[in-house]
Amino acid sequence: MTDSLLEVRGLHKSYGGVRAVDDVSFSVGRGEVIGLVGPNGAGKTTLVDCIFGTQQADSGTVTLAGKSLSGPSERRARQGLSRTFQHPQLALELNAVDNIIPGLYGHRITSPLRSLWWAIKGPFENWDKASDQASALAREYSISDTESACGDLSLGAQRLVEVARAMATGPEVLLLDEPFAGADHDGIDAISGAVRSIAAQGKGVVLVDHNVDLIAELATTVVLLNFGGVAFYGPPQDCLSSDAMREVYFGSDDEEGVSNARGR
Incomplete structure (x- = not known):
């Protein structure tokens, strides 16, 4: 049994009369990947925002x-906590190492560009050390091109x-918001390897994606959301074959429809 790290209990977030997150609860253990x-x-993204504090939940606890x-x-x-975003937030004119360096200052400032400004304006004598640490992280996560501007890298490489x-911030739990998109x-193989490596370090991972087959390969537990609420919470293969899965995506028990949608 995994040691619990992150506990989400009864989160709610509404916009007017729309409940974007409706009484969501789940937990993340050490070495566990929640899909x-x-x-x-x-x-999904509103929930991640509420967990990370990018948005404030109306009620519930984390x-x-x-x-x-x-x-x-x-x-x-x-x-x-640490996270990535649906759209990579990188300084595209800088290379991978220079974009990783702000994470080393992430315990002070979470905005990447503000962190980079702090690093440059702060202890210049630490820059070489930070660059070495960032280079080591680039190697650890299979980023082969550390010389080109990130704007010239593939989207998969940018997400890496x-x-x-x-991970440079040293988190206990990492929130990944659609890291495979595009x-x-x-790139998918490299990101999948990174997720497995992070979990193997005893970190918790919350992994958001639309590709349910890919989630099933990586996740230890799946949380299926529909209209802001939890429609299914349990093992990946049970989710794939569940009535809840068919109802959420197709409003019926259409087996053929589920089969066609998997992997999309």
Whole structure:
């Protein structure tokens, strides 16, 4: 049985009369990958935002290693959370190493560009050390091109840079918001390897994606969201064959429809 790291209990977030996150609860253990799936508009990114503090939940609690997380994302990052975004937030004119360096200062500032400004304006004597550490992280996460500007890298490679930068903060739990989106086959393989490596380090991972077969390969547990609420919570293969899965995606028990949608 895994040691619990992240506990999400009864999270709610509404916009007017729309419940984007509706009484969501789940836990993440050490070395565990939670796959967060659901159709567009199910509330996946809003849920991740509420966990990280990018948005404030209306009610509910988030705890990490038994300690309550509250307030803005900067505070939660200092407490051991890190994340990536649907659209990579990189300084595209800089190379991978220079984009990873801000993560080493992430316990102070979570905004990548603000972190880079702090690093440049702060202890110049630490820059070479930070560059060596960032280079080591690039190697660890299979980023082969550390010389080119990130704007010239494939989308999959850009997402790997974001993963490496997020891990540079030394988190206990990593939130990955659609890290495979737009990645080619090689990029998907590299990102999948990074997810497995992070879990093997005893970290917790929350992995958001639309590809349910890919989630099933990587996740130890799946949370299926629909209209902001939890429609299924359990083992990946049970989710794939569940009535909840068929109902969420197709509004019926259409086996052929589920088969056609898997891997899309």
